Structures are given as structure tokens and as C-alpha cells.
Amino acid sequence: MGGGRLPGLVNSTAYRQLISKNGAAMKLGDRVLIWGASGGLGSYATQMAIAGGATPVCVVSSPEKAEICHRMGAEHVIDRSAEGYKFWNEDGTKQNPKEWKRLGSDIRELTRGHDVDIVFEHPGRETFGASVYVTKKGGTIVTCASTSGYMHEYDNRYLWMNLKRIVSSHFANYREAWEANSLIRRRLIHPTLSKTYPMDQVGQAAYDVHKNAHQGKVGVLCLAPEEGLGVTMPERREPHLDAINRFRNI
Structure with missing residues (x-):
């Protein structure tokens, strides 16, 4: 968001x-x-x-x-x-x-x-x-x-x-x-993501956007327990495999 x-x-x-x-x-x-x-x-x-x-x-x-x-x-x-x-x-x-x-x-x-x-x-x-x-x-x-x-x-x-x-x-x-x-x-432009919030802080994220307290864009981790779990490159996923597997078993 x-x-x-x-x-x-x-x-x-x-x-x-x-x-x-x-x-x-x-x-x-x-x-x-x-x-x-x-x-x-x-x-x-x-x-x-x-x-x-x-x-x-x-x-x-x-x-x-x-x-x-x-x-x-x-x-x-x-x-x-x-x-x-x-x-x-x-x-x-x-x-x-x-x-x-x-x-x-x-x-x-x-x-x-x-x-x-x-x-x-x-x-x-x-x-x-x-x-x-x-x-x-x-x-x-x-x-x-x-x-x-x-x-x-x-x-x-x-x-x-x-x-x-x-x-x-x-x-x-x-x-x-x-x-x-x-x-x-094609990497000609990119999102200016400045901060991510866990799902239980979505209200705070919306409040910060409403009050213009953010810079660029903010993100909410809707399905991931932490940042980095959406990447597909194996070498970047490796450090998160335990967290990914735990999340899948929830």
C-alpha cells in the first residue's frame, strides 16, 4: 500500500x-x-x-x-x-x-x-x-x-x-x-518502498499514510511473517527456508 x-x-x-x-x-x-x-x-x-x-x-x-x-x-x-x-x-x-x-x-x-x-x-x-x-x-x-x-x-x-x-x-x-x-x-523505474509493516499493524500503516508521515510507499506483509519471503532466486531464498516452511505449516 x-x-x-x-x-x-x-x-x-x-x-x-x-x-x-x-x-x-x-x-x-x-x-x-x-x-x-x-x-x-x-x-x-x-x-x-x-x-x-x-x-x-x-x-x-x-x-x-x-x-x-x-x-x-x-x-x-x-x-x-x-x-x-x-x-x-x-x-x-x-x-x-x-x-x-x-x-x-x-x-x-x-x-x-x-x-x-x-x-x-x-x-x-x-x-x-x-x-x-x-x-x-x-x-x-x-x-x-x-x-x-x-x-x-x-x-x-x-x-x-x-x-x-x-x-x-x-x-x-x-x-x-x-x-x-x-x-x-525492465528496471527503468522502481517502487520507492520506505517501510514495511506486519499484518497486525495495518491500521498504523493506513494512519501513517493518511497523516503523510511516510516517505515514498509503504508495504504490509499480508502472507509473509517477515521480509524477503517473496523472492524466487534460490540463493536469496536459502536464508529464509526455515521461516517459509514454518509459515506453510501454519
């Missing part, structure tokens, strides 16, 4: 949203703003952008998460907690366009004056107004999930007068899922 979904589901979701012609149809050279870039969905998007010849601009919420993005190969990372963006007023009733502009300025500072071609949007209400604003003229905001709220608000002038488009994306079809999984099989 991680970000509330299984790894294969999140991988396929990110593939359709960013790569597929049914999503943003990212191409070589695109600049892509990725919210939550170290998380389950965002970490896949970051790796796909790099593998596909695009330039990710990663937005995270801590120095530790920024380091995860750097280790994945991302050059441009914005720590929103350090920058202190306030896209909404204190009671959450009105947005602050000056903060959208500040984010846009920070992005252009990283990209040598360029706006992003694509915004990989999944936080939803909290960030959507900023996402529409910072996208380049003719660019794409591709959206799913909306973890901070489904009722999005944005200034339509920045969409309409600049010929931007909003594209919705949900999971994947069979071909997209196969292509996404192929990227993992």
Missing part, C-alpha cells in the same frame, strides 16, 4: 496520467511540475518523467522527501514547507494569487525562465488554483484523486485566455497497465 493504493495500481495510474495519450501525453523535453513527488503516485511520475526525457520539477513537504527526489535523479526540487506557500487564507475561503505567482517565479528560477508544460495534479482543492496558474500557455493540467478536496477552484482567465487544458485521468486500461508494469520489469 502507499498513498492508499497497491503499487501496481499506483504505477498504472501514474502511467496513464502522465504518459498515455489518454492523459497528458508527455513528450521528450517537457517540463513537468509534480506535486507530492516523493510519494507513492508522485515518485512513479518523477521516475517516468526522467526516463522519458522530460524534466521534473518536484514539489515535496520536507528536506527528507526532497532528498528522495534527488536520489531518484531529479535536479529541480521545491520544499513547500520551507517556502511556506499559503495558497488559501486562514479559514480556507479565498485563494491568494500572489502565492501562485511566487510559486511560478520559483519554478522559473529553477528552469531558467520557463514555465511547465504539464502539471501532475493530485492534491486537488489545495493546489489546483496554483496549478492552473503556473502551467505554460497551451499547457496541460492533468488531474486525479484530489486528496485535499474535490471541489476545485481556479481563476478561469488563466485557463481560458492562455489556451490551457484540464485533462482528467482515472486508473488505466489493460494496455496502459501492461506498459507501466513493463517499465518496472
Whole structure:
């Protein structure tokens, strides 16, 4: 699990949203703003952008998460907690366009004056107004999930007068899922698994994901008493054979 979904589901979701012609149809050279870039969905998007010849601009919420993005190969990372963006007023009733502009300025500072071609949007209400604003003229905001709220608000002038488009994306079809999984099989991308929990701590795992206390993805050992029992290479299974046999006899 991680970000509330299984790894294969999140991988396929990110593939359709960013790569597929049914999503943003990212191409070589695109600049892509990725919210939550170290998380389950965002970490896949970051790796796909790099593998596909695009330039990710990663937005995270801590120095530790920024380091995860750097280790994945991302050059441009914005720590929103350090920058202190306030896209909404204190009671959450009105947005602050000056903060959208500040984010846009920070992005252009990283990209040598360029706006992003694509915004990989999944936080939803909290960030959507900023996402529409910072996208380049003719660019794409591709959206799913909306973890901070489904009722999005944005200034339509920045969409309409600049010929931007909003594209919705949900999971994947069979071909997209196969292509996404192929990227993992070929080791072009990998899950950023940061922690595993035993089955009796699944509630804690869900709580940590809900509170954004995790980094990357987390896993739950559903059928194995310890890590490493799912491997198939004989030399790696050997140290676990006793545990495997004990588990089979339960």
C-alpha cells in the first residue's frame, strides 16, 4: 500500500496520467511540475518523467522527501514547507494569487525562465488554483484523486485566455497497465518502498499514510511473517527456508 493504493495500481495510474495519450501525453523535453513527488503516485511520475526525457520539477513537504527526489535523479526540487506557500487564507475561503505567482517565479528560477508544460495534479482543492496558474500557455493540467478536496477552484482567465487544458485521468486500461508494469520489469523505474509493516499493524500503516508521515510507499506483509519471503532466486531464498516452511505449516 502507499498513498492508499497497491503499487501496481499506483504505477498504472501514474502511467496513464502522465504518459498515455489518454492523459497528458508527455513528450521528450517537457517540463513537468509534480506535486507530492516523493510519494507513492508522485515518485512513479518523477521516475517516468526522467526516463522519458522530460524534466521534473518536484514539489515535496520536507528536506527528507526532497532528498528522495534527488536520489531518484531529479535536479529541480521545491520544499513547500520551507517556502511556506499559503495558497488559501486562514479559514480556507479565498485563494491568494500572489502565492501562485511566487510559486511560478520559483519554478522559473529553477528552469531558467520557463514555465511547465504539464502539471501532475493530485492534491486537488489545495493546489489546483496554483496549478492552473503556473502551467505554460497551451499547457496541460492533468488531474486525479484530489486528496485535499474535490471541489476545485481556479481563476478561469488563466485557463481560458492562455489556451490551457484540464485533462482528467482515472486508473488505466489493460494496455496502459501492461506498459507501466513493463517499465518496472525492465528496471527503468522502481517502487520507492520506505517501510514495511506486519499484518497486525495495518491500521498504523493506513494512519501513517493518511497523516503523510511516510516517505515514498509503504508495504504490509499480508502472507509473509517477515521480509524477503517473496523472492524466487534460490540463493536469496536459502536464508529464509526455515521461516517459509514454518509459515506453510501454519
